[in-house]
Amino acid sequence: MALRFEILGRFNRARAAKLVLPHYVCQAPLFMPVGTQGTIKGLTTSQLEEIGCQIILGNTYHLALRPTSELIDELGGLHKFMNWPRALLTDSGGFQMVSLLHLADITEKGVTFQSPVDGKPMLLTPEESIEIQNRIGADIIMALDDVVRTTITGPRIEEAMYRTLRWIDRCIKAHKRPNEQNLFGIVQGGLDPVLSYAIGGLAGGESKDSFWRVVAQCTAALPEDKPRYVMGVGYPLDIVVCSALGADMYDSVYPTRTARFGTALIPEGVLKLKHHAMAEDTRPIDPSCACMVCKTYTRAYIHCFVTKDAMGSQLVSYHNLYYMMKVHFSVIFNTEANLSRDLHTSIIEGSFPEFVCNFLRKMFPKGDVPEWVCNAMEVAGIDISSCCDTKFHSALEFPHILGRDDFNQLIINQEAKFCRDHLFITRTQKDEKHS
């Protein structure tokens, strides 16, 4: 097996875990920045190591286009190509095809699309997606799924679910490096109540209220001893909630993309460095942050760069990723004054509820924690009443969450087998398209 997953600590549904991959031993919950074309825009791999990144995501679609998976393979794989010694994850390529290429079409064979290079019709099959990913050589690879693009209901959702299962089998068969690369399966489904037993494919465009409920259902139903990866989640608040509900891995372009627009992530939320008020502000982005940017620069100086010069993107990207890592991370960084701020460490130390409350208090100092967060924390068994001002909240709902037994009764045989044998991820609301 190319992956070992060991739970080191728990708080109700939340878990702190060790994820052993061929290139790195990771600590979860963890956030994975997206390095679309074999690079995180604006940052070198040595900076990413300093920041504490453990796994970086590469987009198979973009890499297959340029410089091609064959060239990457010839040059020793993506790790060597981009000089990244830690772990890598590649997606299947399917999502970009559907989101970027409006003429893409999905059939039983695979995803047919027009080549962006010469306009010729092309086909990405599950087998080919795995072949490309085998050549790229990431520690974790994704099965090609039948991506349902918008929140639609009815037969298409069901079709997507069953086809995804058939494609997973084809991916498993085509996988040539099972000892070096771990294959993750994606489960599609939707919100249709008839299919509520299907494991959580979230198609996009749902409200936050629906989003957390599906994540909660999935984590309740999925095996304990395997990592749960919720794709496309990048807002720090969403990550804290999903971790409380039992998810382990996240990825998003959000921290680096928002940096390029001049927005920094801070405990209180976001800081728009482009705002003219920043021109006279001689404080660092976040006075409590120990990153190179916050230790060296003022908001005023960064303000004169953002959206105008590359250095602005670089500095804010550096800070934003440092912030994401710090929120999640790791005994390695216990030079920080306040260890219990870290998701992983606080779960192990048994101070997870305090971490969550501190986090929410900083982000919502008036006590106006959103209703969906309160509901989710209720289900997660985390008492956040000290952070919530009652004037903002009516009586909380207690949504019905399927327990494992309910789930097993409702599921059909194929899916049960799949659930027990494979690793799961749920594809969630895509707030932004991957670039």
Place this chain on the structure above:
Amino acid sequence: MKFTVKTLSGGARTGVLQLQNPGCCVSIETPCLMLSTRKALPHFLSPDLLSSLPSPDSRLLQFSPLHFAEGLSTQSINNIGGLHNMVGLPEYGLGAVLRDSIICLPESTSTNKNGASFETPFGRLSIKPVEYMKMISYMKPNWAVSLPDEVPAWVTEKRNKSSVDRTILWLDECIKSSKTDGLIFGAIVGGCNVEERRRCAHEVVKRDVSDKNKGE
């Protein structure tokens, strides 16, 4: 800042430039290449990456004060403690020159007797010697080139001559209004006219300026 010539070979020479920044003293061998910057940081190289370049050879940075014409006031720069503190490079040499040859270029047709004109990303800007030295007093670089009236090679003799006259006049004004310990490099103009170049050089030398900067 101190400069000493070490060896001579014909007209060429090697030397040592000593930067005397607060709390540190760095010696840099010359001839030396200065790094060009955008808003006083090299393009794409944040300080953690800059430190991986050969040192101390990479410690001289050239910047244009005009990069800060919008978005960041010189008063803010002063509040932060000057440019070295603002860019996080206290052990580097920072030298000011208004033209950066990329995005801030002299616009001689708009220059007049009061000040030099430049095309910048913020539009056309006109700078008087007093205004320039005020910026310098807030930014506190290690050195600053005086304000020249730079003209292209194809101007008339008369215009070329007046560019030398103005450059010398503005050098006097820069020296008079200088409030910093940093050095002033006297700009030498004169186009392709060797006589005018010589005249300019002699006048600059008379002012006992720390060093001579040869303009285009």
